[in-house]
Amino acid sequence: xxxxxxxxxxxxxxxxxxxxxxxxxxxxxxxxxxxxxxxxxxxxxxxxxxxxxxxxxxxxxxxxxxxxxxxxxxxxxxxxxxxxxxxxxxxxxxxxxxxxxxxxxxxxxxxxxxxxxxxxxxxxxxxxxxxxxxxxxxxxxxxx
Amino acid sequence: xxxxxxxxxxxxxxxxxxxxxxxxxxxxxxxxxxxxxxxxxxxxxxxxxxxxxxxxxxxxxxxxxxxxxxxxxxxxxxxxxxxxxxxxxxxxxxxxxxxxxxxxxxxxxxxxxxxxxxxxxxxxxxxxxxxxxxxxxxxxxxxx
DNA sequence: ATTAATAATGAAAACGACTATCAAAACCAA
DNA sequence: TTGGTTTTGATAGTCGTTTTCATTATTAAT
Numbered sequence: 001x002x003x004x005x006x007x008x009x010x011x012x013x014x015x016x017x018x019x020x021x022x023x024x025x026x027x028x029x030x031x032x033x034x035x036x037x038x039x040x041x042x043x044x045x046x047x048x049x050x051x052x053x054x055x056x057x058x059x060x061x062x063x064x065x066x067x068x069x070x071x072x073x074x075x076x077x078x079x080x081x082x083x084x085x086x087x088x089x090x091x092x093x094x095x096x097x098x099x100x101x102x103x104x105x106x107x108x109x110x111x112x113x114x115x116x117x118x119x120x121x122x123x124x125x126x127x128x129x130x131x132x133x134x135x136x137x138x139x140x141x142x143x144x
Numbered sequence: 145x146x147x148x149x150x151x152x153x154x155x156x157x158x159x160x161x162x163x164x165x166x167x168x169x170x171x172x173x174x175x176x177x178x179x180x181x182x183x184x185x186x187x188x189x190x191x192x193x194x195x196x197x198x199x200x201x202x203x204x205x206x207x208x209x210x211x212x213x214x215x216x217x218x219x220x221x222x223x224x225x226x227x228x229x230x231x232x233x234x235x236x237x238x239x240x241x242x243x244x245x246x247x248x249x250x251x252x253x254x255x256x257x258x259x260x261x262x263x264x265x266x267x268x269x270x271x272x273x274x275x276x277x278x279x280x281x282x283x284x285x286x287x288x
Numbered sequence: 289a290t291t292a293a294t295a296a297t298g299a300a301a302a303c304g305a306c307t308a309t310c311a312a313a314a315c316c317a318a
Numbered sequence: 319t320t321g322g323t324t325t326t327g328a329t330a331g332t333c334g335t336t337t338t339c340a341t342t343a344t345t346a347a348t
Contacts, residue, residue, distance in 0.1 A: 074222070105267055109259060116276075123251070124282070128279050130276065131275070132274070134264055136271040
């Protein structure tokens with residue numbers, strides 16, 4: 001799984017004529033070891049903790065490469081930070097976002113995906129991706 | 145319709161103990177006269193053209209009030225600008241966003257809304273709102 | 289109406305996330 | 319190695335947005 005993804009990046013890099021660098025390897029390793037919508041800042045700190053030399057800009061640049069090669073996807077919530085999540089082939093999940101505690105629950109729904117395809121088709125639209133976020137109060141915040 | 149919305153804001157302002165000001169009236173008027181996801185900058189320029197004195201910050205501040213009182217809703221696409229759209233009671237639309245020409249088509253789908261309610265219920269989640277955006281190529285960009 | 293008290297405003301500075309710049313370092317093909 | 323090129327990290331810059339704060343406007347009490 002992880003090797004597969006590394007291969008994915010390496011193939012992409014080769015095809016694009018990018019050089020292989022220590023920094024990109026480190027950032028990929030750490031990104032692959034994370035879960036759920038990590039912000040650039042958080043990833044940067046994780047990288048720094050084991051590799052103090054790596055710079056801010058490199059993390060930003062590298063994440064954009066991950067998006068380009070299909071490894072990652074940008075997610076925007078309402079806190080002004082761009083987050084990146086893993087792209088899992090053949091799977092797409094959406095988010096329940098708690099506006100009180102900012103917790104996030106992922107869900108999948110085949111029917112919604114299908115309906116989206118229908119809607120797009122009706123408008124002559126070719127889907128590249130989508131984003132569905134439901135905002136509200138999670139069960140534990142409701143109880144308070 | 146427009147009077148209704150003005151009342152909505154005035155009631156909210158009264159309830160919150162906000163003062164009634166010329167600027168807020170102007171901004172509300174102009175916001176109500178616009179359509180579809182206006183950015184703060186665009187609204188600011190519209191306001192400025194008839195009322196040069198009004199400041200940047202006031203427009204930002206006032207739009208937040210509109211959100212608070214349920215007149216407007218924040219929308220984020222991927223261009224780094226916050227946009228505001230009108231909230232129409234009992235109606236919720238979603239967006240088809242063309243990643244090539246940035247055009248936006250709105251759509252509504254009852255079934256998707258229903259499914260969302262089910263999903264939320266299943267997670268003990270109390271929905272406040274949601275956002276569904278489908279990204280891809282619009283029909284005219286596809287043809288090129 | 290006048291007057292306080294205080295809320296709202298506008299200009300400008302500050303902020304925070306992100307991007308561009310650029311000299312130095314790393315990479316890689318010859 | 320070498321030399322040409324890419325990548326990097328530090329730093330400065332950008333852009334949208336928010337904060338600050340002195341001034342102005344609104345409102346309630348006189």
